[in-house]
């Protein structure tokens with residue numbers, strides 16, 4: 464059965480059958496605590512009653528019409544995203560990479576519209592990740608993403624993440640934008656510091672560049688604010704979202720200021736499925752929950768609690784866990800033994816986590832977790848930390 468699938472993933476030998484809140488159940492009925500959330504996607508856990516109701520209600524009325532017609536759910540969700548962000552306009556996609564690429568097209572179109580088509584290059588960061596389309600892999604310096612896929616898309620200059628001097632030196636008359644993840648996810652849960660994000664805004668203002676934040680992983684409440692860049696008190700010109708936005712239903716979105724989006728006129732871009740009524744209904748319900756008074760404050764509180772617990776584990780098991788990274792409920796543990804081994808042992812202890820580059824184990828629990836579940840996860844991590852004998856670490 465597996466042989467009929469292209470083997471592009473090294474899959475763990477477990478298949479889940481059912482989910483309930485922060486828990487997953489496999490075919491044998493074994494229960495796992497899900498601190499992966501489908502890689503920051505099932506932000507409200509599994510089978511959240513409000514999302515199930517929104518999806519089934521919409522499913523019994525209307526699935527798809529086409530962007531040739533008005534779609535009430537799109538108009539409503541776009542207006543709400545605009546109300547709660549820097550943006551004036553939204554375009555909906557089906558995935559993160561598509562949303563990121565729509566952002567890239569929007570930036571190029573903006574400068575073309577201004578009669579400056581030569582300004583089309585985008586500065587990106589080392590260990591960044593923006594998806595798997597040809598343009599998105601071209602924006603990285605990671606050989607593992609690009610090997611064998613040449614020729615790549617032209618127009619990217621990669622600089623060290625967090626280094627403003629190197630970034631300034633890379634700006635040329637052809638530079639259009641700077642694209643950064645406020646917290647790098649796949650790259651190893653690396654958090655940009657606040658001064659760096661503020662510096663990016665200042666550099667963009669100084670040189671007339673667009674600031675493009677990829678919040679596909681770090682956005683939608685994961686850090687305890689709706690968007691991670693809000694901690695720095697700066698706003699981008701363009702931002703892409705996906706993952707948590709749909710709570711498990713495929714969706715992406717690119718948000719932009721009116722000025723940035725000036726070239727996106729009728730016929731310039733499109734999508735058959737993007738902004739489908741089912742996706743809109745679920746994302747609208749996700750936003751309802753995230754915006755409930757106190758919800759994001761609780762994410763920040765419990766994230767802080769989990770982060771402090773992880774720091775204690777680093778102190779207790781320094782030969783296994785080396786460092787805690789991230790913010791809110793987007794946390795990473797840099798490991799000493801291979802992260803894949805740590806993840807397998809955690810799974811055997813009933814805790815599901817995800818890998819990231821730089822030998823990091825990612826902890827991306829649903830935003831609805833409670834203190835009890837944090838304690839349960841820390842116990843599993845503690846048991847795995849304690850189970851590594853000196854001999855095994857040689």
Ligand SMILES: *Cc1c(COP(=O)(O)O)cnc(C)c1O
Pocket residue numbers: 558559560561563592593594595644648649677678679680681705706
């Ligand atoms: C996951 C991710 C993407 C790609 O999203 P897909 O839905 O897999 O296309 C892009 N950027 C970041 C920061 C991501 O975490």
